[in-house]
Amino acid sequence: MICVSISGQTASQILEELNHVSMAEIRLDLLNLSDNEIMEVFEAHPNLIATYRPGRVTEIERTRQLKLALKHGATWIDIELEAPTDWKKEMIMFASKLGKKVIISTHNFEKTPTTDELLSLVEVMQKEGADLVKLACLADSAAACARLLSLYERYKNILVIGMGPHGSITRIAAPFLGAPFTFAAGTAGKTAPGQFTFSEMQRAIQLINHGE
Ligand SMILES: O=C1C[C@@](O)(C(=O)O)C[C@@H](O)[C@@H]1O
Structure with missing residues (x-):
């Protein structure tokens, strides 16, 4: 399944985009939605992730908006491994x-750690109670992609992403190796380096499915 990551749009543009996708991530930190609009968006689609990365508003406000999204239909929330344990x-x-359901995620925008480091990250996130563990690392080589993809042999309920131009293969491979979905950019643009557009990702998946 393709999960479109939505940023930079008005509520009505989001509602229009949601008509065409089976799953989406609503990047609340990259949108300016009122409470009413948050409720409207999350009530409009049965398979949405609510994500609000820290830093833009107070933690109280971020928590309030994530909870509002959950109460109004979000299927998933995405929380950061680096956040305080009590939170x-x-x-x-x-x-x-x-x-x-809860996604615990971690991002490394500098590099792909060693295999041992990756394994211990996954294990910590699983122990903390993630329904889905998400690991996104800048991949600067084929070896980094292979290292990331090797995690699928060991674990279920993970999504491993190689960010940046070298990581593209991991985005396409993810759903074929066991990830429940893979991210693609929404119409307003990418929310992470290396994301394909929705139609590019659809085409890549079709090519593999049909062996064209
Ligand atoms: O964690 C992820 C994955 C992501 O960073 C990507 O690389 O596609 C995009 C983010 O919006 C999302 O929350």
Whole structure:
């Protein structure tokens, strides 16, 4: 499944885009949605991730908006491995009471760590109670991609992404190796380096499925 990562749009543009996709990530930190618009967007589609990366607003406000999204239909929230443990526990508890799922994610915009480091990151995120572990690392070589993709042999419920131009293969391979979905850019543009557009990703998946 392709998950379109939505940023930089108005609520009505988002609602229009949601008509054409089976899954989307709503990057609340890269949008300017009012409470009413958050409710409207999350109520409009059955398979949305609510993501609000830290730094733009207070932690109280970020938490409030993530909880609002969950109460109004988000299927998933994405929380950062680096966030305080108590906050992660609070969000996991809140989501699970509503029957919603939690992605614990970590990003490394500089490099792909060693295999041992990757394994221990996955294990920590699993232990913390992630329904899905997401690891996105800048991949600067074929070896880095191979290292990232090798994690699929060991673990279920993971999504491993190689960011940057060298990491593209990992984005296409992900759903074929066990990831529940892979990210593509929304119509307003990429939310991470190396993302394909939705139609490019659709085409790549079709090519592999049909062996064309
Ligand atoms: O964590 C991820 C993955 C991502 O960083 C990517 O590389 O496609 C894009 C982010 O919006 C999302 O939250």
